[in-house]
Ligand SMILES: Nc1ncnc2c1ncn2[C@@H]1O[C@H](COP(=O)(O)OP(=O)(O)O)[C@@H](O)[C@H]1O
């Protein structure tokens with residue numbers, strides 16, 4: 173145990189000695205500081221409501237909008253806002269907007285279908301369509317209870333009660349550099365903005381770039397240890413070889429875990445502090461980043477004991493990652509083919525399935541990150557049930573077990589190679 | 596009976612390469628080292644010295660035979676509990692300072708933290724590296740690395756220390772310091788196993804030596820035993836031994852005159868007495884009779900040549 177800890181501490185020194193470790197931690201801290209410079213402010217509620225109408229207006233332009241909003245195909249002239257006011261109802265504040273629409277019968281909106289989401293894929297027409305559109309946009313802006321109605325003479329009203337989301341996230345405007353630059357948020361709440369940036373940090377910065385950098389940095393841990401003159405001394409100590417391999421592996425994991433913790437923990441804290449949105453699900457990405465790395469690093473360790481060359485370790489782990497991605501793609505393709513097009517031949521389906529079952533599912537690990545993110549905070553415009561439905565088909569427990577088995581097999585193979593090796 | 600520090604029986608190591616020939620680095624080697632000795636393993640480059648030490652320390656797996664270190668079969672981590680090792684061409688992780696290096700390898704050798712902390716300064720001081728305690732080893736010269744290597748090898752106070760070419764790349768002053776360290780270990784009852792091709796070094800301090808060549812033991816014994824030239828004596832005399840030279844020549848296989856006496860090769864030890872009698876009878880005084888010694892180096896070369904003639908490894 174003492175030697176195990178000593179080996180891990182040594183891996184840590186090795187990592188810290190490496191400038192890249194400092195650079196990585198520096199990057200994470202930089203992100204954190206940048207976020208701390210962002211202010212989240214509440215916009216006057218009229219502004220918020222006007223924001224909703226601006227978004228509705230956008231549906232009257234014949235352009236497909238990007239992002240989560242529906243693509244549109246509309247005619248007629250957009251609604252005109254007459255008045256915005258606050259009303260008290262059951263002791264709660266509602267926002268009330270009155271507006272006119274000139275030719276409601278010309279309104280047409282088509283929402284493209286999204287698999288698994290029944291609210292999408294509808295088309296709206298006329299007056300009712302405008303109301304639905306307003307309801308949708310209100311929800312996007314963080315209002316979860318919405319009423320609409322007609323007051324006659326082409327006059328309508330919209331009443332919206334800020335939901336819990338809106339109350340906790342509150343702000344609708346961000347300021348950068350202490351108010352030098354103010355950006356009103358349109359179509360998103362600050363919570364959604366935070367959610368979006370955190371998703372990007374978790375999946376892209378941490379889960380992709382971070383993992384690649386981690387593979388590169390840790391690739392020379394084992395080859396360096398196995399260099400002539402270093403390994404002799406290490407093996408001459410009363411430490412079993414299995415412990416040497418295991419501690420090097422754990423040392424690498426710890427290195428990535430620490431880095432991921434600094435990145436995710438720092439940015440999480442900064443966002444939470446500034447926006448008031450304490451999004452615990454984001455912290456789960458520390459685990460998914462480490463798990464993904466754990467899978468790839470086990471490949472790297474095996475490559476290291478086989479070839480003792482860090483470039484080959486990097487190549488092996490990255491190629492393996494690409495392979496997992498391709499197999500995953502092939503798997504979803506042959507499965508969809510059976511439903512949508514013609515049946516894929518049996519041998520192909522079985523073959524792909526077998527490989528898919530053997531290899532750890534790196535895409536499931538990515539989805540697991542999304543799943544953690546969405547816990548307690550379903551993404552924009554989605555109810556908790558719809559969100560749960562998105563993930564119910566994915567067998568996370570199975571994928572985690574599969575990844576762990578794969579890691580165990582890789583490490584065992586590394587040990588078998590290392591055990592009888594002469595140095 | 597005290598357990599031997601090292602007991603090696605029929606140890607064999609054949610390196611198998613993917614391509615190319617197999618190399619038999621150790622051939623059924625038998626060796627015993629008693630505790631408390633300074634033991635020298637001599638041999639030309641490629642003799643298998645390093646291979647032997649590596650096999651004993653579990654760095655290389657033997658292909659045959661067995662060996663024990665203080666009664667524990669090699670290969671088990673426990674066999675390495677009481678050993679220290681200075682590898683030839685060792686390389687310390689460059690990112691560690693001298694203090695961290697000792698701390699790391701000390702911990703791997705099973706030293707508790709408090710003990711490591713307490714002993715680091717003294718250990719570095721003993722090899723003259725105290726000033727460099729906080730400097731990363733990648734900035735060290737070869738000699739400094741070697742000294743740190745020795746400090747590392749004895750830091751955990753092992754009972755058996757393997758030193759593979761300990762004076763390689765070290766200046767004469769450094770060599771002397773290393774010899775002092777080895778002698779000090781020996782005074783404290785530790786066993787020291789030195790691999791070397793530098794014979795004079797070994798000659799100065801080793802109790803017993805083995806000459807290894809092409810994976811086989813050619814000679815084994817104390818320095819005295821090995822360097823005594825069989826049956827050669829120098830007689831220093833008062834007066835001219837000329838008159839009785841005829842009788843002396845009859846006893847010897849070879850005689851040569853030297854200043855103040857002669858050198859004689861005698862087939863039997865009793866013949867020394869016979870020559871003394873002859874000289875005394877002729878009234879010639881005897882100043883001294885000394886068995887001729889060859890230097891270890893001469894003996895070494897001779898032994899290797901004989902082995903070469905016998906058809907050792909080309
Ligand atoms: N790892 C190895 N793989 C293959 N052959 C080796 C290896 N190490 C040493 N040898 C060979 O074994 C023989 C003995 O080498 P070594 O033990 O280093 O000798 P010495 O230390 O006496 O100079 C040499 O012929 C050498 O080439």
Ligand SMILES: [Mg+2]
Pocket residue numbers: 644645646683759
């Ligand atoms: Mg050698």
